[in-house]
Amino acid sequence: MEYVYAALLLHKAGKPVDEAGVSSVLKAAGVEVNEARVKALVAALEGVNIEEAIAKAAFAAAPAAAAAPA
Amino acid sequence: MEYVYAALLLHKAGKPVDEAGVSSVLKAAGVEVNEARVKALVAALEGVNIEEAIAKAAFAAAPAAAAAPA
Amino acid sequence: MEYVYAALLLHKAGKPVDEAGVSSVLKAAGVEVNEARVKALVAALEGVNIEEAIAKAAFAAAPAAAAAPA
Amino acid sequence: MEYVYAALLLHKAGKPVDEAGVSSVLKAAGVEVNEARVKALVAALEGVNIEEAIAKAAFAAAPAAAAAPA
Amino acid sequence: MEYVYAALLLHKAGKPVDEAGVSSVLKAAGVEVNEARVKALVAALEGVNIEEAIAKAAFAAAPAAAAAPA
């Protein structure tokens, strides 16, 4: 998930979520970067509205989340 | 939230979530770092079990897996 | 369920869910295609808003998940 | 999700879920295949018992059936 | 129960739920039709919002089922 967190960090910081950005964030965290995974991540996010996607609870999540005891 | 994402990234990558780490990840993401916030976060994390905090989230988000009584 | 998987694959890829599409996806997966089932599938989906149908939990699914942790 | 559906389709068809298989199913659906995503998917699936994962979801998806008999 | 099945069949098919319809569906299924019951059912269904009743039931049924095993 560290790749996804790197992407979200860039997104929240208002930066483009591209290969260079993700790689440099990961490197700063001391992660040995796997270029293929970075590429896969960036490709998967192409055309995705991140803001909308993070707000949308996954499948059965909505009611479950509501019920989940704190 | 950038600070939280930076901390999660470090945590997930198995790196210590310390001031140096959080700062350098944020800087790599182009975030102008507020040292006091970094310090506050790192200090506060001493009393927070990140794994536990995010496990709850995963549970809420994926009840199918978590709730299945097996 | 492979017929349904094929239909959803096409749908998620933004392609029309028609007989030709479903058949070719199934064939590529090495499935021996039953034309009648393909026809039945496409007929069943006629007029169905797939996005809505998948969001609506399979009967009872969502609230069940919510109730489960008890 | 089309990559995931391709994997499920292959699995259901009793075929190995490998890069070649996933790619060819996606191509048959008219999807422009991203090799890095295929690799990431196949890598993530390594060691995963797909049947078990499906069964877990089945429980959540069909509670009426699963829960009733008791 | 046959009578209500017949009524729902007509409803789902987008046909009017009237005496003629219910009777002919029942006959086609080989049921010996009781005209008085058909009349009573059709009259009783007048003013019932079938769609609403169905939607409510699906929702309410779920937690009941889910809660059962406890």
Added chain:
Amino acid sequence: MEYVYAALLLHKAGKPVDEAGVSSVLKAAGVEVNEARVKALVAALEGVNIEEAIAKAAFAAAPAAAAAPA
């Protein structure tokens, strides 16, 4: 769902749930019958204990009905 109701109607009437039966019930309701769907339905029902499946529903429905908010 009209196909399913036709099947349930036949079942309840003590008739075999076969292609001819389903088709003629649907036709009596004025439904334009899709032969492929009828075949798929009959095939999918093979080996299914209808009585058991609907008994589960009754179980789920009873308390649900009771609990259903006005």
Added chain:
Amino acid sequence: MEAEAHHSTHIPQWKKDEIKNIVDNVHSHRITGIVDVRGVPASSLQVMRQQLRGIVTLHMTRNTLSNIAFNSLPEDEKARILAEHIDGQIVMVYSNENPFRLYKLLEATKSKVPAKGGDIAPEDIVVEKGPTSFKPGPIVGELQQVGISAGIEGGKVVIKQTKKVVKKGEKISAKLAEMLGRLDVKPIEVGLNLKAVVEGDTLYMPADLAVDEVALKGMFAQAAGHAFNLCMEAGIATKDTIEPLIQKATMESKALAVNAPIFEKEVMDIILSKAEVEMLAVAKQVAGKEDALDEELKSKVQ
């Protein structure tokens, strides 16, 4: 400087030593702070001091000496500003921890105690309505006297009405303090109360240092949830997400099959029971109408 030099000539040696001691401590520690210890009994203070030993140095000294010590610091030293916070019963604290950790350590020393007459209410003090453990007696009148509406029910004294008896910042009377004590209301917080702390060039006030850990946990959960949602929406396959992705796909497939409906063996039981539930729901709507349902169905929906 000259004035101070002049001043210092009148200061006895032990005071000079103490001032130097303060300045040395400020310079040899990462952070220096001022802690309010009002209301903390000396014995408790000793215990706290022991508990913090090695992490935080508590230094009790005269306010005037602390004041002189801070004012003797070079103009560009931020710690000078601490002189402004010297007031009342205070102690100096020195530590090499960061200010947030210091704040947490000091907060942990706090506990609630009963009020004494003359204490200032740190927040609105509210007496909740409900039963008490008192047997009927003069207590009822005493409670009434301080404005707490009390009565007798079932042989016990009860508070009849929830009442705010003192507003934040107001003085608590001796009589009210006594009553609150008997009701086991402990409105006064006692402990090491950090007023200000300086680290390098930064002055931190308590408001800067109070980190809500519950909220922080919530943010972590939210961030993780967002990452998870993103993976589910964008179909990002990782070791952590592949199973949920498979489950999502499975559930979507079932949902589609049931809702379309598509007649697949795996979901026929769900489709059948869905149909039956629908039928029963409709039947229920007409159950009261004469002859609308057969006996078997009536028995199922009634």
